Amino acid sequence: MSRRVHRLPADDLSNGWSALLPSRTARPALEGAQAFDWVVVGAGYAGIAAARRLAEQQPGASIALVDAGEVGENASGRNSGFAIDLPHSPGTSPALTEQGRRAIRVGRFALGELDHLIRQHGIACDWDRRGRYHAAVTTKIADQALKNYAANLDSWGEPYEWLERQALKDRLGTDYYRAAIYTPGTYLMNPAALVRGLADSLPEQVTLFENSAVLEVEFEGASRLVRTQQGRIRFGKLILAVNAFSPSFGVYRDRQVPILLFASLTKPLSPAQQGRLGSDTSWGITPAHSVAGSTLRLTSDKRLLIRHGFEYSPSLRSGEVRRQAAKAAQLQLLKRRFGELGELEIEHFWMGWLAVSRNHAPAFGQVAQHVYAASCCNGSGIVRHTAAGLLIADLALGRHNSLIDDFLVHGTASYIPPRPLQDIGVRLQMRWELARGRAEE
Numbered sequence: 293m294s295r296r297v298h299r300l301p302a303d304d305l306s307n308g309w310s311a312l313l314p315s316r317t318a319r320p321a322l323e324g325a326q327a328f329d330w331v332v333v334g335a336g337y338a339g340i341a342a343a344r345r346l347a348e349q350q351p352g353a354s355i356a357l358v359d360a361g362e363v364g365e366n367a368s369g370r371n372s373g374f375a376i377d378l379p380h381s382p383g384t385s386p387a388l389t390e391q392g393r394r395a396i397r398v399g400r401f402a403l404g405e406l407d408h409l410i411r412q413h414g415i416a417c418d419w420d421r422r423g424r425y426h427a428a429v430t431t432k433i434a435d436q437a438l439k440n441y442a443a444n445l446d447s448w449g450e451p452y453e454w455l456e457r458q459a460l461k462d463r464l465g466t467d468y469y470r471a472a473i474y475t476p477g478t479y480l481m482n483p484a485a486l487v488r489g490l491a492d493s494l495p496e497q498v499t500l501f502e503n504s505a506v507l508e509v510e511f512e513g514a515s516r517l518v519r520t521q522q523g524r525i526r527f528g529k530l531i532l533a534v535n536a537f538s539p540s541f542g543v544y545r546d547r548q549v550p551i552l553l554f555a556s557l558t559k560p561l562s563p564a565q566q567g568r569l570g571s572d573t574s575w576g577i578t579p580a581h582s583v584a585g586s587t588l589r590l591t592s593d594k595r596l597l598i599r600h601g602f603e604y605s606p607s608l609r610s611g612e613v614r615r616q617a618a619k620a621a622q623l624q625l626l627k628r629r630f631g632e633l634g635e636l637e638i639e640h641f642w643m644g645w646l647a648v649s650r651n652h653a654p655a656f657g658q659v660a661q662h663v664y665a666a667s668c669c670n671g672s673g674i675v676r677h678t679a680a681g682l683l684i685a686d687l688a689l690g691r692h693n694s695l696i697d698d699f700l701v702h703g704t705a706s707y708i709p710p711r712p713l714q715d716i717g718v719r720l721q722m723r724w725e726l727a728r729g730r731a732e733e
């Protein structure tokens with residue numbers, strides 16, 4: 293039985309990170325009838341890592357990596373560019389501490405893999421171990437979320453600094469934050485440059501097809517195939533690495549919800565504006581309130597990045613009115629923090645989708661006899677979905693890897709009722725979270 297893919301990605305050509313890079317020629321689209329041992333759909337961190345792992349483990353196998361768009365224009369190239377090494381945990385009981393340690397093991401493994409590939413292939417993506425400030429605007433959230441995070445870090449024996457308002461002003465140039473926890477292990481980068489570099493350094497036995505949206509899949513039986521507008525591939529095994537688009541393939545429909553995020557990059561700050569910032573030459577801030585708060589960066593070329601907005605988006609589309617409102621809100625939020633800098637101008641504004649689950653666990657595993665899927669990044673996909681891609685390949689190869697158990701330490705994504713019940717439940721929950729965190733914007 294074949295399945296039609298009912299919702300396709302649509303690139304709006306707005307990604308600010310790729311606008312900063314030289315143009316890249318996409319690989320040819322899939323044409324005609326072909327056959328591969330493996331097909332991986334989705335060329336983000338997950339799909340690229342899966343394809344590379346398959347090639348390493350089966351040097352004789354043929355592998356097709358198929359993407360609807362161009363590499364770097366997906367969520368993997370549109371994010372805020374934080375490769376985060378440490379998880380968050382709701383508590384510090386011995387069981388939770390052990391679960392956290394196992395999640396750290398997975399994260400460090402994936403970060404090590406990225407770091408190795410960047411060096412090996414000379415990927416120029418501003419990869420820099422700047423660490424991250426996890427910041428609260430209000431005393432209430434500092435007392436709740438930051439103190440809890442400090443307790444997590446103590447229980448894992450991870451180093452950190454607790455910084456109050458004035459220390460943050462000295463380093464970052466804004467006194468907007470009540471307090472922050474600085475941890476040193478996060479890498480910052482241009483994510484579009486990173487994902488392009490990863491795709492363009494894949495081994496020869498991986499054939500990348502871009503601008504090749506999969507329109508139909510046949511999972512079962514002897515005639516397993518994926519079909520695009522101009523071609524089709526018969527495959528031995530299939531890995532779906534399409535994150536927010538998994539439900540369009542009939543996979544994880546009742547496990548994950550799509551979330552729309554917005555981001556902006558300003559023009560480079562003038563030398564006078566740079567002089568009014570703090571002592572850190574570039575930095576990254578993540579919000580202690582993950583739904584209502586804003587992510588910020590000072591990039592290496594002295595632009596400010598802001599990521600704000602967290603919306604349930606079942607249509608995987610957004611209109612111009614909403615975009616303009618989100619862009620205006622981001623400029624206001626920048627001015628609130630950096631009023632002393634005077635005029636700030638947004639040069640690039642874009643949006644992107646990711647997937648979250650109710651219990652923050654990944655959607656990961658075998659979904660049909662010859663089909664595997666890794667999805668639902670829950671917002672930290674640079675590291676987590678690099679791991680997910682490597683590990684789903686190992687699972688599909690039948691290769692034992694104890695990191696799979698560590699990756700699934702919180703289980704897999706739990707059940708979410710179907711639409712329209714899902715719409716009501718998720719919208720109510722999100723409205724409540726946003727109202728509760730309004731002061732953390």
Ligand SMILES: Cc1cc2nc3c(=O)[nH]c(=O)nc-3n(C[C@H](O)[C@H](O)[C@H](O)COP(=O)(O)OP(=O)(O)OC[C@H]3O[C@@H](n4cnc5c(N)ncnc54)[C@H](O)[C@@H]3O)c2cc1C
Pocket residue numbers: 297299300301333334335336337338339358359360361366367368369370371372373374375376504505506507533534535536537553554555599643644645646666667669670671672673674675676677
């Ligand atoms: C604005 C924003 C900020 C973020 N900030 C961060 C951050 O700072 N740090 C972090 O770790 N994470 C961040 N994330 C999340 C992170 O980007 C994702 O978790 C990660 O990119 C997921 O990778 P992926 O490979 O699973 O999916 P994706 O990058 O979404 O790739 C899926 C691919 O599947 C393809 N696809 C879908 N349907 C089809 C089809 N029918 N046929 C062919 N191909 C198809 C798409 O074209 C796409 O290329 C952010 C996300 C956004 C949107």
